[in-house]
Amino acid sequence: MLRIGILGCGRIGQVHARSIRALDDARVTAVADALPAAAQALAARAGAEMRDVDAILSADDVDAVIIGTPTDSHFGQIMGAAKSGKAIFCEKPVDMSVDNIRACMNAVTAADVVFMTGFNRRFDPNFAALRARIKAGDIGAVELVTITSRDPSPPPISYIERSGGLFRDMMIHDFDMARFLMNEEFVRLHAVGSALVDPEIGAAGDVDTAAVILTTASGRICQISNSRRASYGYDQRIEVHGQRGMLRAENQLESTVEIATETGFRRDPAQHFFLERYEAAYLAEMRAFVAAALGGAAPEPDIHDGLRAQMLADAATLSRASGQPIDLALG
Amino acid sequence: MLRIGILGCGRIGQVHARSIRALDDARVTAVADALPAAAQALAARAGAEMRDVDAILSADDVDAVIIGTPTDSHFGQIMGAAKSGKAIFCEKPVDMSVDNIRACMNAVTAADVVFMTGFNRRFDPNFAALRARIKAGDIGAVELVTITSRDPSPPPISYIERSGGLFRDMMIHDFDMARFLMNEEFVRLHAVGSALVDPEIGAAGDVDTAAVILTTASGRICQISNSRRASYGYDQRIEVHGQRGMLRAENQLESTVEIATETGFRRDPAQHFFLERYEAAYLAEMRAFVAAALGGAAPEPDIHDGLRAQMLADAATLSRASGQPIDLALG
């Protein structure tokens, strides 16, 4: 039985608490949040105690922590959890600074604790099945990966301003997915982007529509495109072209119902946003974390994956600003 | 080079003339129609002569006739064409009377002429491919056939009144398709039907919505359903369930374009009606008739197929009226 402390009782903390409820081998012992009301509510629902972060980090009855606090709190909490030997699940991004992530990586390694980065999409049953087929060789060598990611609507400008920009906040998931599928590091990247959805986003120094090309040393190519707005729901698609065929994962729609009228055949919109679309992924993710924490094994995606994705996001941000391709350092 | 006379220059005669234009080994020599203007127009487009029916039936420069006149003219024209040794292509139904069809069958056999019944759907590339897969054993033994056939909108009441009723006018195509797919004759049939689309159709003694169950001696089952109205276009679908799998042929839509908006993902309506939907089928049908006529071989579907379909249509009409299942005579 893994005893878990949840740091951050917002939307994502609640998601993880619900997932843990469905698992037989884990339970939430304690929760913490800067807003006592949020912590209290989640504590009640999860049958857990409300404590402060430090108390959780040093508690004897907590084996693992789930970090779902604001990004700028991650660093201290990771360092504290590593020090007290707890398994760590941390939401993306691990930190806005690559240097800080490296420091976390060293601390985690030194403490020999389990660390998992919250790239939930790897656990989506569709994307996981797609990748299993790549690994099984069903399409032979991968040549061209195309990832499409579009949010239903942009976040508030206040969020945009603190987000680190589209590449670090949104496309970082796609960078991790690209690495997950390609199984070879990227060596060069070129990014373009514009504020087409909302000029306020442009005024805030960010873009809302973007495309990136990445290439590996062996010449494989990945295309990623993002938009902050899709009228038809959360658009999450992957396509992988290979030597012997193509794999693709389509959107999950709200239902399988189709209506046919004089205007044609209409199916439902895509599931609205990440809470619906990745409900199964969040559960599988938590199951994987619990298994890793109980077994002591290094889970995937680990902190190195968190680091690489952040490096790609930084490079894309720079490429977009400079208009030039960026050569990526390895290691 | 097969020299063809077209009897009947209405819509279907024009379709066949256009198909012949695309063939290298056939041409239209002469055309006839009760309306001289119709004959003249088609003669001009086809580069053919306008003649009367008898002149065509006895002409030396005509090897084959295509009969697309009103149903009550078929019998005399078939008998005349058989007598003069011409290959015959006749639109469905061959005749409203099963006895008359038997008489035609005898005449055609005696004269040893090629006779093809115009069940165009057998030549639809999709349905033909589906049936080829059945014959190749891709799904093993056929167990359950489901045929869905819906017109975009009902014909005028004046047409309904002369049509012989839904089962003889519309479902006859599905009866032929059922036989084509099942490869075993049906021994029992139960039909139901209602006038749900338009009470005028009911007042005219016909139905506009109907369903039939047919069974074979070995216990295989076929379901057919018809409606005279489908808001989303001409609905023409087939599904065959067998021992090792299922085959189905979906509708052909007006294009492959899909639009996604806040109401969902919408594709085009089905192709509007038979002229669009079966354009490729009509060409393949004519190609098969020309090949058979030039080669002297008996084409499929032949006059026996025309007879069997009419027998099923008669039985369905009787079953619907009586509310009882009908045992079908073989042979």
Added chain:
Amino acid sequence: MLRIGILGCGRIGQVHARSIRALDDARVTAVADALPAAAQALAARAGAEMRDVDAILSADDVDAVIIGTPTDSHFGQIMGAAKSGKAIFCEKPVDMSVDNIRACMNAVTAADVVFMTGFNRRFDPNFAALRARIKAGDIGAVELVTITSRDPSPPPISYIERSGGLFRDMMIHDFDMARFLMNEEFVRLHAVGSALVDPEIGAAGDVDTAAVILTTASGRICQISNSRRASYGYDQRIEVHGQRGMLRAENQLESTVEIATETGFRRDPAQHFFLERYEAAYLAEMRAFVAAALGGAAPEPDIHDGLRAQMLADAATLSRASGQPIDLALG
């Protein structure tokens, strides 16, 4: 908080226990099973006590019972639960005898307890959404309903022998769905069926492939077809044709992944069987039962729905045996 006793700890009892675990307003207090090991295992997972059936029926700390025992135990358990004033959820069929169901109906009415029949498919999010669209008038008046239901593979012959036959064991779900969608009672029914999948099923006096046509007083038509075997998974589809359009709900596949190779574009099989396919339905069903039990309202589907479905199953069994259509008594 609804305190529930589970009678029967087999597959379906376990499903309901898992659903209850995800609800905030219900918990399992006690469980019973003829096999102590089964009861013990579920009691441990659910955090409940293991008791015998009578103890549960008379317990003060049990507000509602879920009956998932063999069909021949239902009657006594329903009568007992009604007597002690507990809300009742009973798996289909309520009883093999229509008379017994009527007796239960009287007891339930006299005791004024909540009774819900376990027709889980009504709670499938797809089918529920389809029906909501019918009720919203999206396709106008319903004219023709087509229900397709195929199991992945037949149950053991020993099960077939005790099942009451395909119409009572399998198609009963489709009869309930037909009533749910049609919103008008059926007045006539004709059923055909054969043992095509396995001659042993025929030898046991049952069929494995069947089709039924039902009609309502106003002439609306429903087609149902069943097969005990579908190589491609659990085939569960609905299509409703109406005045202004058509609604259909397709199968849920194992994933959204498609692979394209030289043989074409291949998607996954349908979800394998009812536990996967109706996972969301079972949860929604339990949520509805708990809400009804706490609120005291009559849930849908109620015991009358259980009765009507059984009457249709009986009529279909008779029609198939006699080869004749059956007129259905109302009320």
Added chain:
Amino acid sequence: MLRIGILGCGRIGQVHARSIRALDDARVTAVADALPAAAQALAARAGAEMRDVDAILSADDVDAVIIGTPTDSHFGQIMGAAKSGKAIFCEKPVDMSVDNIRACMNAVTAADVVFMTGFNRRFDPNFAALRARIKAGDIGAVELVTITSRDPSPPPISYIERSGGLFRDMMIHDFDMARFLMNEEFVRLHAVGSALVDPEIGAAGDVDTAAVILTTASGRICQISNSRRASYGYDQRIEVHGQRGMLRAENQLESTVEIATETGFRRDPAQHFFLERYEAAYLAEMRAFVAAALGGAAPEPDIHDGLRAQMLADAATLSRASGQPIDLALG
């Protein structure tokens, strides 16, 4: 009646001859080919005379020419046809040299003759319908265009060597499509490419897998990807993301048949290659050319479109070789 001379009786000349056969207002008068046997065969099928190119260019009974000869013959034939006042249909690329295309443009303008560039895909009914919806405002402002183009298998190395490279030979169609859909010229382009399909292609100095990002002055983005090999047929897809929704056109498959077995639901491969996939487009293209030639109007795509596509192909070739984005000159 437009009297047409066909220059080049290879595959594409034959396609156009067949299209003309289906038109009422055009016919082929004469054909020419460097291989007399090819010219003779087409002359016989089309009911035309075999002549040499110069005789056709100066003939009084030829109103228009279709140029389907090797690319290096185009320039002289265009200049000759313009001089003799004939309407001109020329296959892509107009010429490998942008300067030569400009010279042709001047000659065509001076002679005031109709000139149409053979970008057949604009006439594909699906792509044309998609673009009509953009123009109708169905998705609002276009923001992100994604074009996928994959051949079933690479051409022989000997062809690759003379082709001008993937961007000029293959992606040129996609560049024209991108302009057609975007309705705003591109100002910047970045191309990557690799020889992943066949190292011989790399050894010949070309790539077989490539991706390009293009941007317009207003910040709209287009992604194009190409592969010389797709196991599942000729992959031709378009997706346009806009303010109010998304439009996409899927592949046309060989049939609508789907087979379901224990491995899942399988539809046919995409239509094999351009002759099948664009059969309807070729006919519509020829219909548009004949209408323009008879009406004297400038058809789309015109010679300026041929020029712009070639400029994009040149820029992509340079970008790929240099690894740098290219700013595109307008005008």
